[in-house]
Amino acid sequence: MRGVYDVELEDIRRLLVAMAEAVRTAMRDGTTSLLTTDAELAQQVIAADALVNEDHRRVEENTYALLARQSPVASDLRLIFTALHIAADVERMGDLAKHVAKVGLRRHPSPAVPASLTSVISGMAEVADRIAAKISTVLANPDALDAATLGLDDDEMDRLNEVLFTIVLGEGWRDGVECAVDGAMLARFYERYADHAVNAGRRMYFLVTGRTLTEVDFDEE
């Protein structure tokens, strides 16, 4: 038994998982709307982000309430702060999914992603989705998550970023400056989304098990 907060912490964990699932869906749909130039789906992604922000506020309010009610012991405090960090990471993942949807919308009905970048963007979206999935599944099965697989996902995202820049800055690039800039921005959004997802996954592991994953160092913006 961890302390007197188990029930309240469980509520907060459930909110975090709901947020994680929402931002996973948001990035999937954001990518689909981008690659299929589906403006209606893009608008849905943008609108749905308000719900994630609302859940973020609820996590913060539940945390205040929890702390105000009685004095927590140090180990409970660490868990509570971990929950706040996760909520902040996941909330930003939602913003990044919204940014992806907006890139598609800005050029509608022209496609924002030229054929030369479809494959690498799809690849980045897949890696982002794989890491995002880990945040919610770690609650059900914490031991399925380890630092090594998170590190591998992160390496793959870095590799795809390099691929994208090699294409865009290469001699053979024929899709113009605007598509190059959009491609670079999209690469950054997927990369940042994955960074936050990796952080949230590691912290979720700690929240559920009380154990820390072997440190993997990620650059945060």
Place this chain on the structure above:
Amino acid sequence: MRGVYDVELEDIRRLLVAMAEAVRTAMRDGTTSLLTTDAELAQQVIAADALVNEDHRRVEENTYALLARQSPVASDLRLIFTALHIAADVERMGDLAKHVAKVGLRRHPSPAVPASLTSVISGMAEVADRIAAKISTVLANPDALDAATLGLDDDEMDRLNEVLFTIVLGEGWRDGVECAVDGAMLARFYERYADHAVNAGRRMYFLVTGRTLTEVDFDEE
């Protein structure tokens, strides 16, 4: 008198101001290193970011210690959480200054910013600096800060962003895809830096005065 935490909160506030001053210097130096292709200065900016991260950790540790020692009343809790938010915002401002320095370094000794973008990049750096200055001065003179001036700074940053994209995506662009991509990335770094600075400034105002600034809505990533 606000509560039993005044002394500890004062220590935290002082740490926050030190962080704010460090990241203001970092962005100034980052911009200088970028525009003058000064690799040594860029390396200093990158190295100095570790100190900001260290201060961020100290704010978090002081906060844990404060909370663990005794049960805070709700109003104290809100201030403590505000301090954590400020520390997170300012820490990310440091990361963004580091990103600016890295763009310059990646192309060294070639200049990363072509003559066609020098003026707009300088303008963005000036706005970023102006907002960053407000975070530390609000401690000495909270009433010098108001939502209207923060809103104006933010509008100016948005306008400069549009100017940059108009140049880069215009018919007259002759500086190639790589400079266009770097320019777009830099614009984003300055804009994000300013967004975090505006948030930190508003929160610092609350931390010092206990009053909330009229809400200004900013998009967070």
